[in-house]
Amino acid sequence: xxxxxxxxxxxxASPQADGEAIVAALPPGPGHLEMIPGAGHYPxxxxxxxxxxxxxxxxxxxxx
Numbered sequence: 001x002x003x004x005x006x007x008x009x010x011x012x013a014s015p016q017a018d019g020e021a022i023v024a025a026l027p028p029g030p031g032h033l034e035m036i037p038g039a040g041h042y043p044x045x046x047x048x049x050x051x052x053x054x055x056x057x058x059x060x061x062x063x064x
Contacts, residue, residue, distance in 0.1 A: 001031050002058045004051060006039030030062045 003022050009015040019033040034054045036043040044051045 001026055002055065003033045004036060004043055004054060005033065006036050006041060006043040006046070008038060009041045011041050032058055
């Protein structure tokens with residue numbers, strides 16, 4: 001599972017810590033956190049090209 005968080009997400013006191021907690025709560029496997037610098041709660045809207053790159057990289061890594 002890929003978790004994508006914006007570093008400036010105002011919904012969390014610490015977006016990094018929140019994302020890490022989500023990944024830690026997952027069953028063992030390909031859980032991965034990616035932080036998008038400068039993004040808020042909607043990184044896929046604010047930085048779509050960067051999010052697509054992150055998704056493609058993750059898919060390639062779990063396919064390998």
